[in-house]
Amino acid sequence: MSATQTPARTPGPSRLDLLKHFFRSGFRFVEALTEEAEKHGDTFVLPLEVPTYILRNPDDIKHILVSNPLNYHKTGGLTVGEKVIGQGLVSSEEPLHGKQRRTMQPMFHKASISKFTEMMLESTASHTRDWKDGDSIDMSLEMMHLTITIVGLSLFNVDLYREGRELGMEFNRALNLVTRIQLMPFLPKWAMGSLQRKLDDSISKIDEAMAKIISDRRKLPESEWPHDLLSMILASRYEDGSPMPDKLVRDEVVTIILAGHETVANHLNWTWYLLARHPEVHDKLLKEWDEVLGGEEPSMEHMGRLPYTLMVLAESMRLYPPAWTLARRVVAPEKLPSGLELKAGDELLIMQYVSHRNPAYFPEPEKFIPERFSAENKDSIPKYVYYPFGLGPRFCIGEGFARLEALLLLVKMGRRFRFEMARSGEVRPETLIALRPRKGLPMIVRNAR
Numbered sequence: 001m002s003a004t005q006t007p008a009r010t011p012g013p014s015r016l017d018l019l020k021h022f023f024r025s026g027f028r029f030v031e032a033l034t035e036e037a038e039k040h041g042d043t044f045v046l047p048l049e050v051p052t053y054i055l056r057n058p059d060d061i062k063h064i065l066v067s068n069p070l071n072y073h074k075t076g077g078l079t080v081g082e083k084v085i086g087q088g089l090v091s092s093e094e095p096l097h098g099k100q101r102r103t104m105q106p107m108f109h110k111a112s113i114s115k116f117t118e119m120m121l122e123s124t125a126s127h128t129r130d131w132k133d134g135d136s137i138d139m140s141l142e143m144m145h146l147t148i149t150i151v152g153l154s155l156f157n158v159d160l161y162r163e164g165r166e167l168g169m170e171f172n173r174a175l176n177l178v179t180r181i182q183l184m185p186f187l188p189k190w191a192m193g194s195l196q197r198k199l200d201d202s203i204s205k206i207d208e209a210m211a212k213i214i215s216d217r218r219k220l221p222e223s224e225w226p227h228d229l230l231s232m233i234l235a236s237r238y239e240d241g242s243p244m245p246d247k248l249v250r251d252e253v254v255t256i257i258l259a260g261h262e263t264v265a266n267h268l269n270w271t272w273y274l275l276a277r278h279p280e281v282h283d284k285l286l287k288e289w290d291e292v293l294g295g296e297e298p299s300m301e302h303m304g305r306l307p308y309t310l311m312v313l314a315e316s317m318r319l320y321p322p323a324w325t326l327a328r329r330v331v332a333p334e335k336l337p338s339g340l341e342l343k344a345g346d347e348l349l350i351m352q353y354v355s356h357r358n359p360a361y362f363p364e365p366e367k368f369i370p371e372r373f374s375a376e377n378k379d380s381i382p383k384y385v386y387y388p389f390g391l392g393p394r395f396c397i398g399e400g401f402a403r404l405e406a407l408l409l410l411v412k413m414g415r416r417f418r419f420e421m422a423r424s425g426e427v428r429p430e431t432l433i434a435l436r437p438r439k440g441l442p443m444i445v446r447n448a449r
């Protein structure tokens with residue numbers, strides 16, 4: 001990377017400042033950028049080869065994501081794995097994106113998602129069946145296993161942790177390789193070439209398995225198709241009545257696996273971490289669950305009746321948004337509402353992590369205070385400063401699925417267990433594709449009561 005001229009009126013750290021900052025803070029990337037936002041204000045630019053703006057002005061965010069989204073193409077983060085996810089919803093652009101989104105939307109309606117409730121609860125019960133007071137676990141591994149099981153069962157009725165384990169491992173391998181390639185752009189050519197070859201090998205194994213899953217399903221009469229997302233994708237029709245081509249079916253399925261498990265896993269990881277540090281919040285949750293659910297299992301229908309649980313999950317996503325940044329590239333030059341003049345090719349980072357810690361809207365932003373999201377307080381939080389699921393036409397299609405899954409798993413596990421941190425000190429975030437706990441999350445299982 002080489003330093004370049006940046007517009008004189010946009011503030012930002014020099015390249016040297018940035019390096020010093022990262023070294024001093026032990027390469028704490030998002031924390032350093034949050035501090036830079038406090039120093040420079042809502043808009044600042046990083047001195048990279050292509051000017052890269054970090055934006056948190058709510059009017060600019062609204063303009064880019066909602067008012068004129070076609071002028072801002074997707075890049076970075078969720079699309080780096082484009083080789084793996086192909087032309088799925090996360091990475092495609094218009095007009096393909098709109099066509100796919102309209103076709104896929106009904107699968108994510110409340111009525112079809114709620115049919116996954118029993119499976120989500122059963123998967124959780126079976127995953128945690130043998131856990132007992134005093135056991136040591138790495139919560140981040142446990143949550144990855146549980147959420148990949150759930151996404152595999154929802155998509156094509158295969159448990160990717162058990163009978164579909166080989167395919168599940170292949171997804172993990174591909175995701176790790178994508179992350180390594182993304183994090184190490186300075187690797188020598190030969191080393192990068194070797195990673196790329198491993199990724200290609202992993203992708204061809206995934207393609208082979210996916211082709212078999214799709215053709216096996218097509219061989220069955222439609223009346224025997226199970227209720228899962230693959231059946232819904234195969235049964236869906238475009239506006240002109242034609243079915244989705246197999247290549248796009250494959251891309252959408254792989255996209256949902258990758259977008260739909262690490263995000264939820266990390267949302268839960270951070271929630272367990274916060275509850276371990278705030279046992280009094282866990283007590284209040286138990287009280288709400290006793291009062292509202294009694295002995296019943298949680299369901300979609302309870303979501304509106306568990307306000308404190310939803311407040312805890314919302315505040316957890318404020319502090320630790322699993323999708324920690326949205327990345328866009330400017331298509332045509334444009335002036336933003338704040339006055340910032342953008343050129344074609346400029347890169348934009350709209351960082352949930354930075355916006356969600358803006359003290360102008362969240363006093364004492366580092367503190368875990370679920371009451372920020374109480375009925376009385378939540379309306380004072382503007383839409384464009386808190387956006388864990390994104391905004392506008394690229395808004396997360398799986399939001400309802402993720403919220404249901406997080407609630408069910410939290411109640412199902414949190415009623416039986418509490419989790420204590422196995423090591424002292426604060427857990428720092430690591431900014432991979434999702435915001436993960438750095439060095440995992442070793443915890444000790446305790447009985448909830």
Ligand code: HEM
Nearest residue numbers: 089090259260263264267323326389390394396397398402
């Ligand atoms: C807590 C969990 C989740 C979080 C925080 C999250 C967050 C996000 C965000 C921020 C975006 C927008 C990205 C952008 O605009 O650049 C997105 C898009 C997407 N998410 Fe999620 N997500 C979660 C769970 C899920 C689940 C469970 C699924 C599927 C079952 C899913 C599928 C998708 C897809 C397909 C897109 C692309 C939508 C489009 O561009 O039309 N996500 N997600």
